[in-house]
Amino acid sequence: MSGRPILFEPFKIKSVERMNFSTEAERKAWIQEAGYNVFSLKAAQVTIDLLTDSGTGAMSxxxxxxxxxxxxxxxxxxxxxxxxxxxxxxxxxxxxxxxxxxxxxxxxxxxxxxxxxxxxxxxxxxxxxxxxxxxxxxxxxxxxxxxxxxxxxxxxxxxxxxxxxxxxxxxxxxxxxxxxxxxxxxxxxxxxxxxxxxxxxxxxxxxxxxxxxxxxxxxxxxxxxxxxxxxxxxxxxxxxxxxxxxxxxxxxxxxxxxxxxxxxxxxxxxxxxxxxxxxxxxxxxxxxxxxxxxxxxxxxxxxxxxxxxxVLDERYLEYRLRTAEWMVEKLANADIPVIRPAGGHALYIEASKFFPHIEQRHLPGITLAAELYVQGGIRACELGTVAFGKTLPDGSQSSPPLDLVRLALPRRTYTEAHMGFVVNCVIDIFKKRESLKGYTFEKEFPVMRHFRSTFRPLK
Ligand SMILES: Cc1ncc(COP(=O)(O)O)c(C=O)c1O
CATH class of the missing domain: 3.40.640.10 (Type I PLP-dependent aspartate aminotransferase-like (Major domain))
Structure with a gap:
């Protein structure tokens, strides 16, 4: 097809859901109230929700x-x-x-x-x-x-x-x-x-x-x-x-x-x-x-x-896999440490490489997830030190080999414009990454700690 756009959504939209918009000042207040844990935000406070691809897609x-x-x-x-x-x-x-x-x-x-x-x-x-x-x-x-x-x-x-x-x-x-x-x-x-x-x-x-x-x-x-x-x-x-x-x-x-x-x-x-x-x-x-x-x-x-x-329709699958691939290409071209090649349902950013100046005990994944929210109302999921690490008896953190933040893609829900906005937001944060400082635990839950723990920004 000539004039083919980068992503071709193989569906027409017949029913729509209004998106939630907010100001940066509102988002700063809401994320603070949520203890800097995006799981504690209300869905209505989120503009683009990439927390999971599970059960969040649009039905036909x-x-x-x-x-x-x-x-x-x-x-x-x-x-x-x-x-x-x-x-x-x-x-x-x-x-x-x-x-x-x-x-x-x-x-x-x-x-x-x-x-x-x-x-x-x-x-x-x-x-x-x-x-x-x-x-x-x-x-x-x-x-x-x-x-x-x-x-x-x-x-x-x-x-x-x-x-x-x-x-x-x-x-x-x-x-x-x-x-x-x-x-x-x-x-x-x-x-x-x-x-x-x-x-x-x-x-x-x-x-x-x-x-x-x-x-x-x-x-x-x-x-x-x-x-x-x-x-x-x-x-x-x-x-x-x-x-x-x-x-x-x-x-x-x-x-x-x-x-x-x-x-x-x-x-x-x-x-x-x-x-x-x-x-x-x-x-x-x-x-x-x-x-x-x-x-x-x-x-x-x-x-x-x-x-x-x-689900086995080729046009749908082509669009589905191309979405993640297209986003990964754009991020990799901007030197952002994103897992390659693109997977099917999500992109994963390596936060300790994104913020090399933030030690893992200062939770680079939480830093990126909180900043994505403040900048763009985007909700992503930390799958790194908080999700898979532990506080050791001497108070230090054990960290998994990769300190990831996952941006999961709900099926048939967002368009190329939405995904382009997400990519630009990540790039903007990357450009000013050195100004961000990291977080520590405020209240730590012992199991599955990424779901409910709260955090405090370093001054
Ligand atoms: C690979 C895999 N297995 C199992 C599950 C569990 O499925 P459910 O969330 O429906 O319980 C998930 C959910 O994300 C998954 O990704």
Whole structure:
């Protein structure tokens, strides 16, 4: 198409939501009241909300129409049967259990499969996945490749699992490993994709060692499009065919419908074999609800079903992945330390490199998140020293290897103009970075401390 803009949103806007605007003086007062923690801001105080891509996307007219038509029967709802059919056709997995969101699928599955002393390998476990494994007395292990651990190395599949490390682990500890997981795309590692050859290699090892292979498929459609774009041999295959080839390798899928089902709530646990299904459904009845609604309204099942029919559209996926890529290009050109190459659903800025003069104990990620809010009313999420570090007995901070701030991209919600504004804001802050001083903890919460802790700016 000639005259093609940088991002081409493949939708027309039929219903709009007014944005919240504020003055810098108002934002300074609000962030101070929030203890400089953006999680404590009211949504109405935020102009562009990039806190998460989970459940925050815009639904299509077809999704809303299906929601109005939904069948709210307790048992045997038409919407469950339609969703079951869509998921079976898409994944080839015959047993489809609805749950209220992704972590409920994890909790349900691990209640059956994880026991104290177990080790669960993954490329990278998402935080709720790890928390659910640990809740059962198990241990989660991340086996990302060395390339995947380098934030700035340009490589196509930085979400891949280190297959040799998995083989070694299975060789030594096979009896402690109930199953192997693979997260596509790898949220904890920057939304980086996993190649089909890596999925196949992991699946082969699982077969060889007779282990179940579980896909955390939250962003399966984004991963499929990365494969089409980057893996030789897949350029002429459709995202739908590629996604099916990925699913064909797994025994079980956990899924959050808040991502690639384009829905605001919902999740799935799907299985190839019947052996666990009775026990899982019995537990589901105790914790989530009857197996044909699993803690969801009929209209939420309908939204997921329609979303799954829309998400593999190539024009949508092209626009989706291009958005992050375009933003990363602009930031990298301005020398901003952003994780490369772009992932699917978010951009990640390395805050300790953005502010080399701010020591990690003075929380560069909080500094950037607070300043993005003050400058532009933009809400991003610190995933660095505060989220993953600890205060040590001598009062110093342990820091994770990367001090990241994540700008997550809600699906079909913002336009190129909005994203251009975000990019400019980051660049403006970068230009005046030396004038910013950092923060310390005011009140520190011991677990998941990024959610509720408060901070004080250094003078
Ligand atoms: C990779 C991954 N797995 C699991 C989950 C959990 O899903 P939910 O938030 O629906 O519980 C998420 C959510 O962000 C995720 O990104």
């Amino acid at each position: 007219d077809a999704q809303w129409a299906e929601m109005i038509r939904a069948d709210e029967s307790y048992a045997g709802s038409r919407n469950y049967l339609e969703l079951e059919e869509t998921v079976q056709a898409m994944t080839g997995l015959p047993f489809v259990i609805p749950v209220h969101q992704g972590r409920a699928a994890e909790h349900l599955l691990f209640s059956e499969l994880v026991a104290p002393g177990h080790i669960i390998p993954s490329n990278s476990h998402f935080d709720t996945t790890l928390a659910n494994i640990e809740d059962r007395g198990g241990e989660g292990i991340n086996l990302l490749t060395e390339l995947g651990r380098d934030p700035f190395a340009e490589a196509p599949f930085k979400g891949n699992m280190d297959v040799d490390a998995l083989k070694n682990l299975l060789e030594q500890r096979a009896k402690d490993v109930p199953f192997v997981m693979l997260t596509i795309t790898n949220n904890s590692g920057g939304g980086q994709p996993v190649s089909l050859s890596n999925i196949n290699a992991v699946a082969n090892l699982c077969r060889q060692y007779k282990k179940l292979f579980v896909l955390d498929a939250c962003r399966f459609a984004e991963n499929a499009f990365f494969i089409k774009k980057r893996e030789p041999g897949y350029e002429n295959r459709t995202p739908k065919e590629i996604a099916r080839e990925c699913f064909d390798q797994c025994d079980i899928m956990t899924f959050s419908g808040k991502k690639d089902a384009l829905a605001n709530i919902g999740g799935l646990l799907c299985l190839r074999s019947e052996s666990l299904v009775d026990n899982l459904k019995n537990r589901l009845i105790v914790t989530e609800g009857f197996p044909t609604y699993g803690g969801l309204a009929g209209y939420s099942l309908a939204a997921m079903n329609q979303g799954l029919k829309e």
